[in-house]
Structure formats: C-alpha cells, structure tokens
Amino acid sequence: MSERIVELEVLRFNPETDAEPRFQRYSVPCMNEWVVLDALNHVKEAIDPTLSYRWSCHMAVCGSCGMMINGEPKLACKAFLRAYDGVIRVEPLANFPIQRDLVTVIDDFITKLKRVKPYLVPKSDQPVEAGEFRQTPAELKRYKQYTLCINCMLCYAACPEYALVPKFIGPAAISLAHRYNEDSRDGGREERQQEIASGEGVWECSFVGACSEVCPEHVDPAGALQQVKIRSTVDWYQEHLMPWSKK
Amino acid sequence: MAKSNKPIVWGLFAAGGTVTAFITPVLVLLTLLPVVGVMPELLVYDNLHAFAGHWVGKLLLFGVIFLVLWHAAHRLRITLHDFGVRADSAVAVIVYLAAAAGTLAAAYFLLRI
Amino acid sequence: MSANGKPYIREVSRYRWYFSSPRYLRYMAREVTCVFIGLHALILLVALRRLSEGRDAWEAFLQNLTGPAGVLLQLVILVFAVYHSTSWFNVTPKAMPVQVGENFLPGGVIIGAHYAAWLAVTLAVLFLAGAF
Incomplete structure (x- = not known):
C-alpha cells in the first residue's frame, strides 16, 4: 500500500458568511487506491470538519456524491485518485444552486x-x-x-x-x-x-x-x-x- | 401541459438530415469531378435538362431541395440559440420562411424546365 | 454583494458555454454543418435556375463552379457534409435501436448498415450520372 499527498482544491461556500464561493486548498495524505470521496472523508475527519458534502453508499448505487471533478461530472466514490495528476479541483454539481460547499439544491x-x-x-x-x-x-x-x-x-x-x-x-x-x-x-x-x-x-x-x-x-x-x-x-x-x- | 407542435418541424428536420447525410457528399463530388478531368455525363446540358424535364427527375430534385433546406433551417434555429441568440420565435419565423421561399423557388425553376 | 443566506447560483455564459468542454465543441461543430448544408442547397437552387435559363447560362454556371473559388467552396462544403453524414449515422442505434427476439442488435451493426447503404447510394449516383 503506497501513499501520496494529493492536493485537493475544493469549492467552499457558506451562505451565512460568504457572498460567493471560493476555492480552498487541502494537502491530503492518500492511499493509492482511494477515490476522491475517501480523500474528502479524510479532510472532514482529520483536517477540516466544516466541509459539507453528500454521500452514503460509497459504491455507486445511492447516487448522492455527484460532483464536478476537474470540471467533469463524476460520482466521487467512483473517481479514482490514481486517474488524476496534480491538483484535483472539486466543485459542486454544475447547473444546480449551491446550498453549502459541495451540497447542491436539487x-x-x-x-x-x-x-x-x-x-x-x-x-x-x-x-x-x-x-x-x-x-x-x-x-x-x-x-x-x-x-x-x-x-x-x-x-x-x-x-x-x-x-x-x-x-x-x-x-x-x-x-x-x-x-x-x-x-x-x-x-x-x-x-x-x-x-x-x-x-x-x-x-x-x-x-x-x-x-x-x-x-x-x-x-x-x-x-x-x-x-x-x-x-x-x-x-x-x-x-x-x-x-x-x-x- | 399542452403537447408541443414541434413534431412538424422536427419531423422534416430528421427526414432532411437523413437525406442530406446520404446524398450531399456525392452531389458535391459530382460537381467537383470536372476539375480533375472527369465530366459526368449528367452535367452536360442536354442530359441534365432531359433529367430535370422528366417528372421523376423533377420530383427527386424538388424532394431533395425541400428536405435539405428544412433540415438546414431547423438546425440553424437551434444553433443560433446555442450561440446565445434568444429571440427564438423571430429566428424561427425567419429561417422557416427562408426555407419555404427556397422550396417555392425550386418548384418554380423546375416547372420552367 | 454580501452574504444573504440564500443558495448561490453560478451563471452560465450563454455566449461562451461551449468552450467549457471539448464535447461541447464537437457538438457545435456538428451543428454548424447546417450552414454549409444550407449553402449547398442554395447552390442546387441556383443550378436549377441556370438550367432553366438555357444552355449558355448552365455552362457559365458550371464554369464558375469549377473555378478556383467554386472548388474551394465545394471542398469546404464537402468536409462539413461528410462530418454531418458520419455524425448522423453514428448515432442511429441510439435513435432507432432494433430488438431482435430478446436482445438488441449491437450498435455497430446498425451503424455499419448505414455506412454500407451510404457507399451504395454514392456509387449508384456516380454510376447513374455517368461518372465512370
């Protein structure tokens, strides 16, 4: 099992304090076989508990972790980190209003x-x-x-x-x-x-x-x-x- | 909600798209051949005049021009919307009128042959 | 602008949206073929008109069409026309899937049949027009 530091650039938005969204950078120690959702979970658990996003099954069945990953609509649980080089940009699903961070209004x-x-x-x-x-x-x-x-x-x-x-x-x-x-x-x-x-x-x-x-x-x-x-x-x-x- | 009347124009668009997919390339090829020294016999005045003079030829030429024009007109309407032109109703009237005018002109020229 | 507690709506540029992904550019290229297909229909119209005006008018028209400008225009039209044909035939299995017994025919079969018919039509037109 090898580990690498993945740079995540996550769009953050707090409707109570922010006029518009901004990107926040996280350096996340990740296992090679992780998916983007694992990296987000690690951020939430170990780096920044204020990060909001939806997820449930972690196996591409529930359909709740859809987000834009490097501009492409993806399930975060199906987007393997090894498929990406450099900074990975994570944004809420396009064409929906942003409720908070990666959570959209559906x-x-x-x-x-x-x-x-x-x-x-x-x-x-x-x-x-x-x-x-x-x-x-x-x-x-x-x-x-x-x-x-x-x-x-x-x-x-x-x-x-x-x-x-x-x-x-x-x-x-x-x-x-x-x-x-x-x-x-x-x-x-x-x-x-x-x-x-x-x-x-x-x-x-x-x-x-x-x-x-x-x-x-x-x-x-x-x-x-x-x-x-x-x-x-x-x-x-x-x-x-x-x-x-x-x- | 009421069902839309778009099927009229979409049906012609789809039919025209199929016709143009099958024959526009070869029609262009036909008029390009003389450049490389091959003169298709059909392009000789007497032959083409005889072809367009027969009712089968007239019908074929009319059908092709009619459907291809409608195909292009409808797709142009969609394309203009995609480029950010929001006056869809005005665009629709203009492109469909143009296609109708072209279709009538085709009929007129064919009847004079 | 300050925080208002409401969800944030990201505006999409209605003039530049298609630059955001290569697949949108491919789509726009397909849509723009209509300009050249339409242009070709107009050339056909002019051809009919010249044909109806007599031998001299027709021969002058053909002369023009096979001149440098005419050839260039037609080559451009040909490129877009072929792009239209391929993009049209390549999606036929989506619009018209064929179920035989329990299973659907593989898309490749439906696309292949269209390409074969396209080739047959092309050769037939060339043959009937006396190009061989």
Missing part, C-alpha cells in the same frame, strides 16, 4: 421527476387474486437499461440545454418516463406525454449526447430522448392527420 430535479410519473400506471385495476402482471424476458430487456438510473443528476450537470433553459425537464426524468412507457405492463404513456412532449419536455433537447457520456451507470438518456422525439412525432401526425386512429 428540488428542481425532484419536482420534474414527480411530474413524469416514474412509476407503473396499470392499464386496468386488477384484484390481487388475479395474480402478477407477467412479462417475457424480451419485454423486460426493452426497458431494462433505463432502470439502472440512480438519480445522481450527473446528466443534468453535463447538459448544456438544461443550463441554458432551466425549465427543460431534462435527461434523467425523461428517460425514466421512457422506461415506463416502454414497459409492457404500463398504461400511463398518454399522461406522461402531456409533460414530456410539451414545450418543456423533449423538444428542448438538441442531442448534445453529453448526458450519456457522463452516466456512471451506462444508461443512455440521449438515446431515450431521441426515441421519445420519434414516437411523439408519429403521435402528432396520427392525432392531426388521422384523428380517427385515436386509440
């Missing part, structure tokens, strides 16, 4: 997530005795990758359209809507379309593709959004040119 995302109904809306009410809603492996595979989303919001930090147009519902929420739309047991697509096919929905996406590049779970939100655009376009033509085909 209410906007939570509100949008609720709007798209990211849960199964059964086609019809069915008594429990009727049994499970069954699904073939092919039907499962159709949407499986989107279930891997951990709501870490790295895709929002990477999305320039979300930065420029804050009302945009954004990558994760729309791909989760798509996940349920693609589910053979679901009947809620029309309700979700009211949100994701609106002016604040998928049409604000210009397919930059950054969301998919930064996703730590290898979900492809950019793909989901293009599929939603195509499906919504087909819908539009059906509704306007063939009104009799209304389902």
